[in-house]
Structures are given as structure tokens and as C-alpha cells.
Amino acid sequence: MAQSSGFDMSKLSLGSKIVAGAGVLLLLDSFISWQKVCFEFAGITGACGTANMWGGDAGWAGLLAGLLVIALIVWEGLALAGTNLNVGMAASKISSYIGFGVLGFVIIKFLLILTNHVAFGAFIGLLFALGVGYGAWMRFQEPEASGAPPMPGGGNTSL
Numbered sequence: 001m002a003q004s005s006g007f008d009m010s011k012l013s014l015g016s017k018i019v020a021g022a023g024v025l026l027l028l029d030s031f032i033s034w035q036k037v038c039f040e041f042a043g044i045t046g047a048c049g050t051a052n053m054w055g056g057d058a059g060w061a062g063l064l065a066g067l068l069v070i071a072l073i074v075w076e077g078l079a080l081a082g083t084n085l086n087v088g089m090a091a092s093k094i095s096s097y098i099g100f101g102v103l104g105f106v107i108i109k110f111l112l113i114l115t116n117h118v119a120f121g122a123f124i125g126l127l128f129a130l131g132v133g134y135g136a137w138m139r140f141q142e143p144e145a146s147g148a149p150p151m152p153g154g155g156n157t158s159l
Contacts, residue, residue, distance in 0.1 A: 012080060015092070015138030019099050020076040022131030023069050026102070029128055030054060030066050032121035035113055053125060058112035065105035069132070072098045090144040099136025103129050 009017070030053035038048040053062040075098060079091055087094065106129035110122055 009080075011082070012076075013092075013139070013142060015135050015142060016076055016079065016095065018135030019072060019095060019132055019139060020080075020135075022128050022135055023072045023076070023099075023102070026106070026125060026128035026132060027066070027069050027073065029121055029125045030062070030069070032124070033119045034062070034109075034122040034125060035117050036119040037117040050119065052121070053106075053109060056113065057116050058109045061105045061109040061112065065102055065109060065129070068098055068102045068105065072102060072132070090142075092139045092142040092144070096136040096140035099132050099139065103133035103136065 012020070032052060033050035034053050035051040035056040036048060037050075039046040051057070051059075054066055055062065072095065075091075075095055078085065079095070085091075106125060110118075110126050110129075113122060
């Protein structure tokens with residue numbers, strides 16, 4: 001019986017697929033122009049300046065969103081590769097928290113550039129971030145693995 005090497009997408013939950021897919025698309029979109037301003041003199045359009053998610057107004061929020069989306073893609077890639085990082089918390093919860101962070105910082109970035117020469121890439125990025133947020137919500141609702149370490153205090157609620 002031949003064994004295939006590589007990644008097996010059937011190992012991933014639907015939430016994981018959505019988070020990873022939307023995260024990769026958001027990362028690609030982060031390099032497209034999110035802000036654009038052109039200078040005009042006497043009816044003639046001159047030079048145009050652009051900024052992507054990583055820079056421009058609220059560049060700090062774009063930078064944090066970009067770093068978190070890279071962390072999210074790496075985290076989901078490790079889960080897909082079958083790597084078990086024992087961090088004391090379910091992998092689905094960590095993935096969802098990172099995803100919520102991505103969504104939050106993209107929304108902050110979008111709102112802060114909304115009134116200042118927003119470009120089409122920002123709207124597409126917002127849609128991808130909403131996809132990351134939806135996938136993160138699905139990951140958050142996943143049951144924890146049965147092999148997870150017990151919570152401190154035993155978790156016994158019976159008296």
C-alpha cells in the first residue's frame with residue numbers, strides 16, 4: 001500500500017480551511033494599494049502616491065495585522081503538518097485568538113484610513129479579514145481534543 005507524502009487537507013476542519021485560505025489571501029492583498037492619492041495641477045494629473053496595509057495612515061495597525069496573519073498561516077501550517085506543540089491550550093483556541101486579532105487590527109486600519117484616500121485594496125482586505133474572523137469563530141467553537149491536559153483545579157463541578 002503506497003503512502004502519500006505531503007499535506008493532507010482532509011485533516012483540517014472547515015474552520016481551519018477558511019482561516020488558512022482567507023489568511024493567505026489577506027496576506028497577498030496586504031501588498032496591494034490600500035491608500036492612493038494623486039496630485040493635480042491645472043487639470044493635469046501629476047504624481048500618485050500609494051500605501052499598502054503595512055504603511056500609510058495607521059501603519060501600526062496594518063503592521064500588527066500583517067504579523068498576526070503570518071503567525072496564523074504558520075500556526076495552521078504546523079497543524080496541517082501534524083506537529084504537536086504542547087502549549088497548554090487547544091490549538092483551535094490559539095488559532096481563533098490569532099484570527100480575532102487579525103480581524104480587529106484590520107478593522108482598526110480600515111476605519112482609520114476610511115476618510116483619507118482609501119483605495120480598492122482596502123475593501124478587498126476587509127472582506128478577507130472578515131473571512132478570517134468567520135473561520136476563527138468556527139475554530140473557537142470546535143471541541144477541544146480529548147488528549148488536552150486537564151485544567152488546574154480538576155474541573156469537577158459536582159459537590
